[in-house]
Amino acid sequence: MSPLNNNSQARQFKVIGTRPPRPDGIEKVTGKAQYGADLNVANMLFAKILRSPHAHAKVLSIDTSAAERLDGVKAVITSKDFDRFSSGQPNNILENSIAHQKVLYDGHGVAAVAATSDLIAKSALKLIKVKYETLPHVTDVDKAMEKSAPIVNKGYVLENVPKGHSENVTSYFEFGHGDLEAGFSKAEKIVTRSFKTEATHQGYIEPNACLASMTPDGKADLWCCTQGHYNVRAVCAEIMGMETSQLKVTASEIGGGFGGKTLIYIEPIALALSLKSGQPVKLVMTRDEVFKATGPTVSSSMDVKIGMTKDGKITAGEAKLRYQGGAFPNGTVEMGAQSAFASYDLKAVKTQGWNILTNRPMQAAYRAPGAPQAIYAVESVVDELCEVLNLDPLETRLKNAAKKGTLSSYGPTFDDIGLIATLEAAKNHPHYSAPISKNQGRGLSCGFWFNFGGDTCVTLNVNFDGTIGVTEGNPDIGGSRASISQMAAEEIGIAYEKVRTIIADTNSLGHNEITDGSRVTFAVGLATIKAARAAIKEMCKRAAMIWNIDEEAVRWENGSAIPAGPNAGKFDPLTIEEIAGMSSQTGGPIAGHHEVNAEGAGVSFGVHLVDVEVDKETGSSKIIRYTVFQDAGKAIHPSYVEGQMQGGAVQGIGWALNEEYIYGDDGKLQNPGFLDYRIPVASDLPMIDPVILEIPNPGHPYGVRGVGETSIVPPLAAISNAISRATSIRFSDLPMSPPKVLKAIKDKQRGNG
Amino acid sequence: MVKVRIWGSLRSATNNKEFVYVEAENFKQLLDNLSKKYPNLKPQISRGVSVSIDGLIYKNSWFAPIKPNSEVVLMPYMVGG
Secondary structure, X not given: OOOOOOOOOOOOOOOOOOOOOXXXXXXXXXXXXXXXXXXXXXXXXXXXXXXXXOOOEEEEEEEOHHHHHOOOEEEEEOHHHHHHHOOOOOOHHHHHHOOOOEEOOXXXXXXXXXXXOHHHHHHHHHHOEEEEEEOOOOOOHHHHHOOOOOOXXXXXXXXXXXXXXXXXXXXXXXXXEOOHXXXXXXXXXXXXXXXXXXXXXXXXXXXXXXXXXXXXXXXXXXXXXXXXXXXXXXXXXXXXOOOHHHEEEEEOOOOOOOOHHHOOXXXXXXXXXXXXXXXXXXXXXOHHHHHHHOOOOOEEEEEEEEEEOOOOOEEEEEEEEEEEOOOOOOOOHHHXXXXXXXXXXXXXXXXXXXXXXXXXXXXXXXXXXXXXXXXXXXXXXXXXXXXXXXXOHHHHHHHHEOOOOOEOOXXXXXXXXXXXXXXXXXXXXXXXXXXXXOOEXXXXXXXXXXXXXXXXXXXXXXXXXXXXXXXXXXXXXXXXXXXXXXHHHHHHOOOHXXXXXXXOOOXXXXXXXXXXXXXXXXXXXXXXXXXXXXXXXXXXXXXXXXXXXXHHHEEEEOOEEEEOOHHHOOOOOEEHHHHHHOOOOOOOOEEEEEEEEEOXXXXXXXXXXXXXXXXXXXXXXXXXXXXXXXXXXXXXXXXXXXXXXXXXXXXXXXXXXXXXXXXXXXXXXXXXXXXXXXXXXXXXXXXXEEEEEOOOOOOOOOOOOOOOOHHHOOHHHHHHHHHHHHHOOOOOEOOOOHHHHHHHHHHHHOOOO | OEEEXXXXXXXXXXXXXXXXXXXXXXXXXXXXXXXXXXXXXXXXXXXXXXXXXXXXXXXXXXXXEOOOOOOEEEEEOOOOO
16 A cells, blocks of 8 residues: 655645536536425424514513414413423523523513414414513623623623623633734834624525424434534533434535534524424424524724834734624634634734623624624724825735744744735736726725634545445535545545545444534645545455455555555455455455544635725715735635635625615614625625635645635725725714715715714 | 743733743643632633644643653634634
8 A cells, every 4th residue: 555645835736726527516507405494294383483472571471372372383482491401500502592480682572373274273373362571682792791780691701701791791802912002102104993793694595494204102203404513412412411322413414504503593492392292393484584583793892002103013902802603602702802813923912802791683603603703893993094194005015924933823823824925826827916997996904714624524435336435424505525425535536427426324334523713625635635544444354355365465546455565465456446346255245434532723814805895975885896805725616615715705795885784773684685785796796706726734634724704804994995995984883874874975975074 | 830921901910921831741731720810810811811832722632641741732712713
C-alpha cells in the first residue's frame, strides 16, 4: 500500500475539483424528494399548536375539555403532559416548545391538538380556553438591559455578569490584549460610532415539519427536517424520558436550514401527541408560525471606537456588543466579540459582549452566528476612517491585515491564514478598478469565521460489483453527498459515478454532531477518507492472500491492488471489481469505517466587493455588481463552494437592505410572512461573482476548510459602506430599507444630517 | 508547566491574571488542574470551554496533547450555524 499522502499541494487530484451533477438533482427538480411534510403513513393524525397572542403573560388556566369533546380530536396536550417524564426543571427546548407558567413571546406555544384532519385540529384550537394575566414586555435590546425593564425569564444570570444590570443580562464576555489607552493616544484620527441591527430569519423555504409514531412500550420513530437528527434524538429522548436506543430519528431532505434547523421546536410535541393518541402524528408549521416561533438571529446594539494614523495604521480598536436572543439564554455575543477584530493585526484591542433576554422567540444560529453584526460595525468604522483620511480602503486593510504570527484579537496566534491572499485577489480583480457611475458607491468588507469539526461517523461499504456505498449521519444542506462521494472516489481511485452516499438514521451509525459550523465537508470528508483508507487496507490484504504474499508487499493504485515492488513478485493488478467479487471467498464483505471527534477545522476569511446604486428620490438601493473572494482551503466540488459563497452574499444583501423583525408597541410581530418580510429575489440581484482561493488547511488530508458561513459575514458592512459612499451619509442602522435611506437623504438636504 | 491565556471576563476567576501556569500534558489535565488551582473557573469549565493549542482550536478532545512550550488559550465553547 502506498504511503498515505497528506500533502494536498503535491497531490494531483482526479475527482476533487471537478463538477459532477448533483446526486439529489433529479429528485428535487421532479418533486420526488421527500421533505419533512411529505411522509404519510396509515392512521396518521394532523397536529396543530395553539400559540400565545401576548408578548408576555402568566398562564392562569387552560381548559381543553371542549376541544377534547370535538369529534375527530384524538389528543390534546399542554405542558403538564410532559411532567410525568421528568421530575426536574423543564429544559429550555421544551419550555420554548410549549409554555409552562408564562408565555414569553408572541407566538409561544401553549397547547397542541392531534385530530383526524387538519381542519378539525384547527377547529379544536378555537375551543381551547386559556386565561392569561398580561405582563409588561420588552423587545428592544437596550431597553431590556435597563434596571427598570420587565424581567423576561428569571434564574439565568451567570456569575460573570457585572453587578448593576437588569436580570435580563444573562452573560458577559470580554476579550483582547494590549494597552488600549496607549493605542488611542497614538492615533491621529479616532472614530466612535453606535450601530443597531435587527433580527433576521434564516428564511429557509421549507417550514419545520415532522412525523412521530410512539408506542406505549416506549419505542418511537421520528421523521423530521433538521440539521441534526442525532441531536433531535438526544434532546427528545431526554424530554420524553426515553432510552436513546428506543428513539429512531430519520432526517428528511431539507429545504434550507442556515443554522435555523439546529434547534428543536415541534418534535417533542408530536411525540407526546402520538403517545397520548396511540397513532402517528404529523406536525407541519405554517409560515406564520415559522416566523413567530423559530429562529431568528439576534438583534444587536453596538458601539465601536477605532484609532488610526494618517497613513492608515490602526493603533487601537474597541467594541461593545449587546445582543438580544429572545426569551432564553444564548451563546452568541461571545462569538461576535471574538470575531469582531479577527481580520486585523492589532497591538491594542478590546471587545465586550452582553447577552440579553427579551420577549422575542429563542434565537437560533444563522451562518457564523454573532460574527456578521460585530464585523459590520467594525468594518463600517474602518471604512469611515479610510474615507475621512482619504485612504484606499483595500490598501488600508492590507496594511493592517492579520497574518501568520499575528496575535489574534480572541487570543491564539494565527498559523497560515488566507486573508492577505484574499485581499490581494480583490485588489487585482477588474471589479476593484472598474469605473462607477453617479449615485453609485463601492463598498468593501473583510469577514471571518472559525469553522468547526466535531463527532463524526462514516461507514464505507465495498459492494460485490466494486461500487461503493458511503453511509454518513449529517443532513445534506449544502451538497455534502456530492463532495463526500468525490472524496471516497478520489481516495479509492474509481469514478465518482461508482459511489453513492446516503444519510443514515440514528440507529445506523454512532453519534454525529449537527450539520453546523461549516463542518460537514471538513469532518465527514476527513472520516470518509479515513474509512476509504481502512477499506483499501483490507482490499490489499485480500490481494495478498490471493497472491500468497505479505500484506505489506501490496500497494493500492488507481483502484487496483498491485505488487509494491519487484521483490513482491510479478502479478497482474487486481481491480476493486475483482477483489470485491471474490470477497465472499476471501473472508467476507469488505468495508471501512471511521469514527472521530474531528478537530483542526481551521479558520477562514472572505472579502466582498459591491457596487450599489441609490435612487435618491425613493431611497431604494440596487446591487449593481457583487464579487466574493473566499479561501476554501480546497474546493472539492467548486460549484457547491460557489453556491455557498453566492448564497451567503444574497442572505447578507437581504439583511443589509430589507429584512427585519418589526415589533409593535404591543410586543407582537408585525410582519410574519414573506410579503411583509422581504428577502431578496432573483430580480433584485446581479450575478454574484465568486472567486475561490485555495490556501490548504493542514488539518485536512485534502486541505479543506469550511465555506458555508464566512460568506454571510462581509455583506452587511460592504453594502453599508457602498451606500454611505454613494450618498455621503454614514449609515449605522440595519436594514437600510428605502424609507430609512430616504429620510437620511432628506435630512441631509435640509441640513439636519 | 504550561502557560495559559485567560480571556478578559474570566480573569475575575484567576485573580485578574491574564496568564496562569498549570501542569498539563493534554486538554483534560489542563481543565482538571485549572479547576483545582482556580476553583472559580469551575462554573465556566463545566458549562463548556474550547482550548486553542498552538493555534488549533479544540472543542472537547480530552487527550489533545500539549507540549510545555505550546501556546495555550482558553476560549468559550464554540457554536456554529
